[in-house]
Amino acid sequence: MINIITALPCEARALIDHYRLQGNRRHNAFRCYQNDELQLIISGVGKIAAAIATTFLAASAPQRCSAWLNLGIAGHPHKPVGEPLFAHKIIDAATAQSFYPGIILSPPCPTAPLTTVDTPEQHYRENTMVDMEASGFYAAASRFQSCELIHSLKIISDNQAHSTDHITEKTVTAFIADNLNTIDAIITALQPLAVQLENTKQPPAELYAFMERWRFTAYQQNELRLLLRRWHALALDIPPDPRDFTDYKNGKAILIAIKDHLDAQPIRFEQASH
């Protein structure tokens, strides 16, 4: 699941249309939209609103294979209006705290620093995009996901030659719509990374079948998880199956039996496939 946070409805509009996102009426704290692969939340303006919306989305549903993308408009002293820029550093102007998104994907557009300010500013800051949400978004999202899966993409809406006076809801929607290819490329790159990370965290599929059949303490459940993981890593011909252990009366006996079985298996390395 890719979670997208925008500040304004006009930033979300083109995404809702392009990805055919449906409004989610379960939530009334924020306007949320989703399809099978994407969730979008409209946070409102400001870093606190962005942090709350991010947290709300993370807490409202179990996050599997999740990546996070903050999308919106930003100012820049000299970058052309309409240009997409991928943030490689996010600075919170009020606290001077910096965040560094882990750039594993190949950004489909140029990158730049992004400074988040608390109130709109009259003058442009040197060599940085300026927005009002990214630091709040990043601080919150990094509580839930690894930094390689949290990013901000901004479309330049104003610069020293084109002031904010020219920005309308219509132009903002157009900025996003004009950059859907870039947004798509980022989402496409994030999805497999999120799946890859999730796969390493998934408990073995048989864990719950064993737990339904026998009682395990919390400590034993962890032992069982590690043993089943070991079973899979050994790539044995026969997968673990609770029906093969029906002679055992309790969780402790099961754990001993599985361990003995695994200890008896030969270890043989084969050439790596990658």
Place this chain on the structure above:
Amino acid sequence: MHQVIYIEEVIADHPRTLSICARFPKATIVYCKHYGEIFNRKGQNFRLQKQKPALILANKYKNLVLDAPDGYGIGGQRNYYFSHMLNCPYDCRYCFLQGMYRSANYIIFVNYEDFQQSIIDTANQHPNEALWFFSGYDCDSLAYEPVTEFTKAFLPTFRQLPNAHLELRTKSVQIRTLLKSEPIDNCVVAYSFTPEVISQALEHGVPSVEKRIEAMVKLQQHGWKLGLRFDPMVYQEGFEQLYQQLFEQLFSRLSTDSIHSVSLGTLRTPKAFHQNMANLYPEEKLFAGRFEENRGMITYQKELEEQMTRFCYDQLMQYIPQSLFFACTPAEKP
């Protein structure tokens, strides 16, 4: 090729920073105050980062030379290590670095001169003792030589310190600098090996056993002292035959005259690191072996460990005199 290079502001204009950056003209440069902001932060994934590691250029202020861990030595009275670099271009599944560090990004500490001064000071504190300095503890000593120019910078330091010995520990065939340099008596180029089939399965990106032997032969011909490190020994069914073949392969090409030392070590990892590593690669067969916890370390079961050590030791004794052998085993504590 690095996509992103993070640079500490304080060394932004350091000549080594500039020359390293010049090698990656397309990289995005991102400035930071301290490398720890990127390298040590929570919420990052070593496995994902290993796919496209960033480079971090930083300055090291203290602890430039450290005492080597217990059991990490080849006969010296005092053993130290120093790390101009953290992390490694190779991806060996048993490497403890992936359990120790949160980040797979590479750090290069560009202030080599401070490391060199610290080495000189340490050597001068013990003028009548043989000191060993290990450079391949937190990284591979040679693998990133074209970028770091580490040996080019550090060999002259050791050339002028007769009581200080340098071990370059590596799996790399980046030996151009060594072949261009006059060998020095107090430097050993030590190659790590596991049998080919294990290397191919677990040492991703590492040159083949044959390629490494070729590099060793060239170094031998050039007059460099060589080391052989079988540390860790990795178990698989029929390990006896695999290690026997490996030893035959090595000693049929290398002259014992050029071999300074041979060491053996069993697979041993601090428990917390082992857990981190197994969580990063849950599908990895290496972590599905028969392990036990022994004084906070995860090791093969004692019987298996002894069996492997005994076998490999006996085999090695057919090729080398006892005086060249060193066991990488921490002393038993009461």
